[in-house]
Amino acid sequence: MPHPDLVLGLDVGTTNLKCLALDEAGTIVAHGSEPTPRSHPRPGWTDFEPGRVWEAACRAIRAVTAQVAHREGIKGIAVSSLGESIVPIDAQGRALAPAIAWFDLRTIPEYEWLRDRVGYETLFKVSGLNPDPMYGLCKILWVKHHQPAAFEQARHWLQFADYVAYCLCGIPATDPSMACRTLAYDVTRGTWATKILESAGVAPSTFPPVRKSGTPLGALTPASAAATGLPQTAVVSVGIHDHVSGAFAAGGLRPGLLFDSIGTSESLISVVQGPLSDPRIAEHGLAQGAIWIEEPTCYLTGGLQTAGAAVEWFRRELGGKAGVAELVEEAASADEAVPVFLPHLVRSVTPHSDARAAGAFIGLKAATTRAAMFRAVLEGLAFEARAIADAMVSVAGLPPFQDVLTIGSSLENRLLTQIKADVYGLPVKINPVRETVSFGAALLAGMGCGLFADATAALRVARREEIDVAPNAERSKRLQTRYEEVYRELYEQLRPAHHRLHALAR
Template identity: 60%
Template sequence: MPHQNLLLGLDIGTTNIKCLAIDPTGKIAAQADQRTPLSYPKPGWTDFEPEPIWQAACRTLRELISKLGSPGKIRGIAVSGVAESLFPIDSNGEPVASAIAWFDLRTTGEYAWLCERIGYERLFQVTGLNPDPMFGLCKVLWLKNRNPQAFARAKRWLHMADYIAYRLSGVPATDPSLACRTLAYNLAKRTWAAELIKDAGVDPGSFPPVLRSGTPLGPVTAAAASATNLPADCVVCVGIHDQLSGTFAVSGLAKEVLTDSLGTSGTLLAIAEKPKFSRTLPEHGLAQGAVWIDEPMVYLTGGLFTAGAAIEWFQRQLGGNADFATLTAEAENTQYAVPLFLPHLVRSLTPFPDAQAAGAFVGLRATTTRAAMFRAVLEGIAFEARAIIEAMETIAGQPRPAEIVTIGIPMQNRLLAQIKADTFGSVLKISPIREAVALGVALAAGIGTGIFANGSEAASVARRQEIAIEPDPEQVKRLDARYQVYRELFQQLQPANHQLARMSRGTE
């Protein structure tokens, strides 16, 4: 029997493009994924090329639809994705350049120019963000400086999710959760910061309309229907930033819930009462942004650049490519003579943002085993999460969450979850939803097509029974003592890390 009233969520991630189809009860009817194509034009540079990204999205959709067999009625689709990576398109909708990856920091010169031209304080007071080279406006200026011909042709700047939605519908648009990651969005007024954008030498009209997540854009175009096998009457809806999409799926953006999302990076996110424009937030790596599903809301977030990436790094470089299960089994039986690990393999974010921070094992001895080192990696990730929660409370005045829910495939590992519960000293709930981001954006499509009356109804359909992890009192004491040592290491190692960074650049 054909499925009826299916909703599709397409997630354009850094590593994979994933899609799932759900019915109105939240049951998953089919899933598909493809690797996200990346290009590396120069050492240290990473780009998303528009056509390979589009083709991978099309393959993912075709695979999913083929798995449905008789697809029945696909009512709608919405797209989520990473922020800070923008495709420029011309007046005909054709891309004129690739998108710089969100983690690519080649835009440090543009960032410095913005801070001098606009001023750090104005950038922060308007956008609520700690100005940083990764944000979209810096990447717009990079194209202006490095490829002025392409910049002159660029009439719209679209995040990757918005670009795919545009290719599907022919309508350019974005939502607040993506718009607020450009360094060009007025957080208090909930609109583009037109004067700031003009002062940066960019046309404010080149940024797309900002609409509520789930807003219907229209049916798929004939060309998109042919490329994807989507039915011609499938409605394309405005999507959402991947972090907010996953949060919506597991918590419904409830104010009392803090979500701990662990993927390549790690993000802790809580809904806040209102924007805060105190410099103490960016000075400690806390960020804020906007989201709009039922009502406009503000969120507070802190992050770790390399969370799951630190685990993968250990597997690849020190773990003999052993799988996660093997390393975990070894680490479960190792609690003593464990070194400390700082997981700053790219840079540090919250609570001490530092582009020159570096990772480190501290306390290695001749008797240190692979198992002890891997456990140290897991503990380091947990310690960073605790530091973020403490910064939210002490720096931003965020109430202690009544509930902490984790999402992300690595969190399906009980050892990592137990270490986090013991580090936090509180119950930790593991969401069983493995593809929370794609699910969350499918729910947005459900709102846009009228399957769900609002976000509350959609979230109630999605939420699953979580697994509760209770803290072990003995381990709480042990890890608290280790955390007190850990929290001092960043500043103790900072001078050496900065000196090493200067040496590697040949400036010392």
Template identity: 40%
Template sequence: MRTRRVSDSPILIGVDVGTTNVKAAAYDAGGRTLAVVSRALETSHPQPEWTEYEPQALFDSAADTVRSVVARIESRAITGIAVSSMAETAVPVDAKGHSLRPAIAWHDPRTAPQAAWWEQHLGAEVVYSITGLPILPIFGINKLMWIKEHEPEVYGRIAHWLNIADYIAFRLCGVPATNLSLASRTMALDLRARQWSSELLSACDIAPAILGDLVPSGERIGQVHQAASERTGLPVGTAVMAGAMDHPCGALALGIRQPGDILDSMGTTESILTVLLEPVLTSEMARSGYQQGIHADPDKVYCSGGLYTAGAAVEWVKTLLAGSNSPYADLVDLANVAPPGSGGVFFLPHLRLATPPINDASSRAAFIGLDANTSPSHLIRAVIEGLAYEAQFSIDGLEQLLGFRAERLRAIGGGTRNALQMQVKAALHGRPIEISDVEEATTLGAAILAAVGTEVFPNMDAAVDAMQVSYRNITADDRSGQFYRRSYETVYRDLYRTLAPLHHAVAAMQPV
């Protein structure tokens, strides 16, 4: 928790509800942090591999963080609040505003049969041409279909299906509204029309009314009521704005809002996001696995790919070779013992799915190039280099499919602290990588939405430009760049294609 004294200038509150934590932060109109508080989120597991969030516990965690932040600032200066959250996770609410069941977590696998239904009845290209999304179990429409099939008594009482950010906003102001950013992660939104898709909802027989009224991120939807004020410490009447999905919120905070801008968000997973002025819903894009949705800057669209196991892959190799309790710094030191290129060892980091532009659920991770001299340091460095290669592969795919060159690459997240990985990334990218000093980009993005909705700034561009965010550049020398680009072009780019037939054969041998 961090605090700073502040005058009566406008204060904006941003909240971010993530997969494992909820954070609240207060900012002044220049984006300077006044207070930040974080709380862990609790989950339940009603069956193996299933994960759920209790709605009241979610709200309590969010309310507690906000209350702690408000206690450390001058509450009378609070101008507005907005909430960002993880996507593909929602609370079904009845007509009286009561939650009907726990929220199914975005990564819960129970909805695989519903995703398979879409493949069989409409097909991936049709769904992508409407939504900009590949067919995956994670998306909200599949969770609604699962509830309708397995809990019809619950489905029959649903008045509002509220994504997590929208649910927290609803608890603050009493207005059920669905922000377009999270709506575009349901696989039920017509991305071009920015309306619920009658074709998709008719196909799966889901009532459009429960999905709610659509509002752009940053639009004022209500004000904090008395009960929410007592719970959070926010003044009654504080403006509540429509929020957005977490990754686009972080991108907004870092000024990723023009074609050619790329955000590399490096955590347990890695999200690579760029900006479009209009959706690109071609068959080629549908086959690539890239996902499109509405940006937190609501006039724009984002296109994203990324690694399903990024920091998780480093944690995996650390646990495998040194044990789960070994210090992370020791792992990086060991990786630095190995030479660039890891003694000829390459790692394909498909521990969980392939990375766009490859759309292949059967792909597996692999080491190649091992010999009798291969040591743990070679393997660890190969994993770190493999993650950098794979991220560049995804960026190259975006550039090729969308016909642009990445002019600006900004990185955030815990992975940016891995100096070796950032050096390899810079060598591969061939241009500087800008690392932000913003510790909580997502809450800052939500605060920007609050600022625009309360007219602290006249528009999104003015708000983003006013944020006092600084960056440091990571560059690579020419020799390093030539080495890694050659390794990438001559070996890594062909690695998936070469190994795919074997991985498909391995997958086919596994028990169902």
């Protein structure tokens, strides 16, 4: 019996690197995972060391290739990743400095300098983004100001999907979904924003060519083949941003659909007809992005930086010896006297773009239990997702959502999905694939090496029966009342105190 042809998808996430092998029928035949290496050189700072991330990527890939009987049948690989964190490499492809984590706020001074020099409105109009310190160009400027030797030697600036692909095949490239996370990509023209880069003092030539996701780049280098266990004939294809990869694989890139991708962070995405020009979009922390899988497409997105991170924070700091599953079980019966949780544990993005925002529990009493507090965390995440979705409708003018599709931790944390359905007042569908993001990258690899003729053929094998979670009428009414009467105004009510605390802590 002949061995099946396979493709690999690798996702470089904030917490883990995940790799899987997919056959031409869409069956996952192997998978591997490695923790994402991180360092904390100062309090509040987080770096990704590029060399260590590459080594972890090799281990995750080797964990997959070790499960494959006929490695020569592996025809291709593509990479998805977190956005905003950016790696400078020299002419020999060596990483010159650590990549600042997307959630690291040390770049606030660089952002303020860029905003004052270029103009907030210009940055929004060109990039489609809510101008913010987290984007890649602000991190490049931090390197310029604090590590000038690395800045001067940089031949290319690559985000992690592009950096790992470069390590695999030696060819620099990116796609629109990654490019638009830099604040230096013209979302309307589909090119690098030369005037913004020149105003910032960054050479446009140091940014890689922007290509369609799934475009074949080339075969593996001998060194990367040896490091990963992949055959040197395997084709490396252009990858994609992680949340968009999950949306693609799950069939979430449909107009009118609200797609909810939950990991360490959370991103809500909806496809739009083209770039939107209303400046209120940026003021409310909404961003626009570009996708190029079949035809160039635009999307609107809003997000929360601490979604799964808030759940993990509670488990680590307040959960004692309990795991998340035990906390969820406790919270399922804690439906009374639940406090309200504001989940801005790092900052707020949408609908209030505020780097000085903070989290809070409101309504704690002596009788408040751990179970009630954890349920408050889940309800707070659902309330924040509802606030983001409301902003997408009221500010951006999208029609009210009727369909919600989710991936990520929703599969394991069914209580959170039920609470979201109740808060939305809408049924929520769960895609049952556990590693949807790396699955999407594998589909792109299949398109690049010819295993799948096009995106339509790739999505045909990706199709899965979704799990429906319907709202409970009684709980939905109660939770929507809490959202309308308490949560919606909570950020504004606490903002002065949080800003004063931020100033006192400096």
